[in-house]
Amino acid sequence: MRNQNHNVYPDHGAHFMKLLAIAALIWLGAPPALADSSEEALIEQRVRDFLIEQARPLGDSVSVSVQRAQARLPACENPQPFLPRNNQRLYGRVAVGVDCNGEGGRTRYVQADVSVTIEHVVLARDVPRGATLTSQDLMLEKGFLEKLPRQAVKRIEGAVGLVATRALRAGTTLQSYQLRRENLVKRGQTVSVIARGEGFQVRREAQAMDNGAMGEQVRLRIANGELLQARVIGPKRLSVEF
Incomplete structure (x- = not known):
């Protein structure tokens, strides 16, 4: 007796081909591969090394903390860091571009905190307004460049012989606007x-x-x-x- 239900189940070969077609459609429409933790670590290391090298001339020592991306991003092979702007400040919060996969590849941007330790001039004693500064009035202290006033004086020789435009208190950071030439x-x-x-x-x-x-x-x-x-x-x- 002939099986009356032979058309209920499709041919196994046809079924397999359909599955292949569906898989191909899924593969073609899939998003690009995402960076894994090792790639992210490589990006962070290269950004850190890049910023340390760039900021080294600013002070005695440099430390960099790279902000990790909150979302998973596309893969980034052979990341090459660069500064997005000319004359960009290299301390405090710094933005760094990362060229992925060579010329014409994706570019992502990374935030990093750069801390630079430098020597700067502070008052060794109170100085009245109109006094001419001597080396005995001044001393050097170490501090973080990103926390100092922009006009902080960094060399004692640059202040000796200048005149205080206001009364200056011992222990305060000396700033260039507080001085004039005699x-x-x-x-x-x-x-x-x-x-x-x-x-x-x-x-x-x-x-x-x-x-x-x-x-x-x-x-x-x-x-x-x-x-x-x-x-x-x-x-x-x-x-x-x-």
């Missing part, structure tokens, strides 16, 4: 001017028309009433080059 020439003073040229040098007196610190240009009036510009080279001393 005027070695004052308006109305009689000053000595040296005129130099090829094969000659002449010294004469003149009247200063401006205040001036070391290296600054000021106006002078000489005996015949003529005005000229001269460069401050010392207390009440100026030079004109011909």
